[in-house]
Amino acid sequence: MEEQQPVNVNSLAAAVSYNRGRESGMHAGYEEGYFRGRANAIAARRGRAFPVRPLHILYVSSGKLYPYSPIDQAIIATLQDMVRQVTIADPRQQLADIAAQVKPDLVLALDGMEIPLHQVDDIRNKGIRTAVWLTDDPYYTDTTSQMAPHFDDIFTLEINCIDLYRQLGCSSVHYLPFAAYRGHYFPLTVPSVVRRDVNFTGSAYWSRVYFMNPIMPQLMSYNTGINGLWWDRIENYHQYASKIDVNKWHGPEDTNQLYNGSKIVINLHRSHLDESVNNNTILKIPAASPNPRCFEICAASAFQLTDARDNMASFYKPGEEIETYSTPQELIEKIEYYLTHDKERQEIALRGLERTLKEHTYAHRLHQMLSILFP
Missing domain, CATH: 3.40.50.2000 (Glycogen Phosphorylase B;)
Structure with a gap:
């Protein structure tokens, strides 16, 4: 009778473990691929088409670094697709002179805390409309409550701040939270480098x-x-x-x-x-x-x-x-x-x-x- 070779238990266990790990990995890979496929299908759907308005907007950036600068980028890029012309300025420039030169339909400032308020007053005195989109309500209301009345229109991302600015005499106050910019945040088509x-x-x-x-x-x-x-x-x-x-x-x-x-x-x-x-x-x-x-x-x-x-x-x-x-x-x-x-x-x-x-x-x-x- 032929002698049976002993079974290598360690090798058998390793093979079973390998196969289970392989099956688990394949399943996880399939699940992630399926999820990413669905996410990208949602992202690829044709969204709402917004009108392009015959407006010229002088956009005054926050003048601050991250995390404000990506918001500036998002707003500028989006506005450029929605209006006829966007002129970009920095709060440290002579904004009243720029506004007098380019004659925009609107001067829109993000945050506004870096803008000398006499510049805003000068722009309004020239008959040019001004608006500010406040970035940090309600965390800096001691400052924004002094600043807001200098603008024609106030947009705040905090619903609880609307009454504050109206009580200060601002006649045009609106709730407008921030959002997502699709050029920055979107589903990846391949697995992230981070796990x-x-x-x-x-x-x-x-x-x-x-x-x-x-x-x-x-x-x-x-x-x-x-x-x-x-x-x-x-x-x-x-x-x-x-x-x-x-x-x-x-x-x-x-x-x-x-x-x-x-x-x-x-x-x-x-x-x-x-x-x-x-x-x-x-x-x-x-x-x-x-x-x-x-x-x-x-x-x-x-x-x-x-x-x-x-x-x-x-x-x-x-x-x-x-x-x-x-x-x-x-x-x-x-x-x-x-x-x-x-x-x-x-x-x-x-x-x-x-x-x-x-x-x-x-x-x-x-x-x-x-x-x-x-x-």
Whole structure:
């Protein structure tokens, strides 16, 4: 009788493990490819066509660096597709002289805090209409309340600030939140160079530090990445330093990679009561409206887990297009849930993308602004 060779148990186990890993990898690759295909199909749909208006706009940029400069870029690029002519200026230039020379239909300023107010007054005295789109309401209302009455038209991204400017005598005050710029935030067609379970991008304001401190061990037990200013403030920072890009700003291209490469993107709004960075000490106006990041995350086809704000449901349906949390523990619980429910997470992300492209791009916002100013 032929002698049987002994079975190499280790080799058999390795083969089984390899095959299981291969099948799992193929399944994961198929699922991601299917998701990206659907996301890009949504992004490729023909959107609403906006009219090109016979207007000349003198656009005054914020005069600030990131994160304001990408918003400047988004507004300029969008306006150039929507009006006859856009002249671009910097707040440090002699704006009244430029306006007198080019004779625009409108001088539109982003933020406005770097513009000498006598320049705005001079422009208005020449019979040229002025408008400002305020970027940081309600966090700097001590300053904006002094500045706003110098402009003809006020656009604020915070619904709770409308009454403030009207009480100051501003006759034309409108709620206009920011949006997503499709040139910056969009679904990738190939896997991102970043691979994370959880991502958070933003500065470590003290309110965020206090919120995160008690859950950091659980949060960082996942493949989690954090980037932004001041995150060395967090308790036991040295334990998590390898997962935190401290004091590093990511531009739109890198941020879009982060969003596309993360299963869950956390959005945590700043507090209106943080006197160490805010200038909202007199009225302490609370914030109810979503930040620009809310729209940008969805535009990148990412699943967003955001803290609840009073006016959030006006933009997205919680549980259908985004997901919300109210406490640190609820955040951890929903991270655990959605990391193990891939299909549900992806469907919410796709619905959030679709809603954003239908209603929350800069083209939608600027069409609304121009329809108000030039009905």
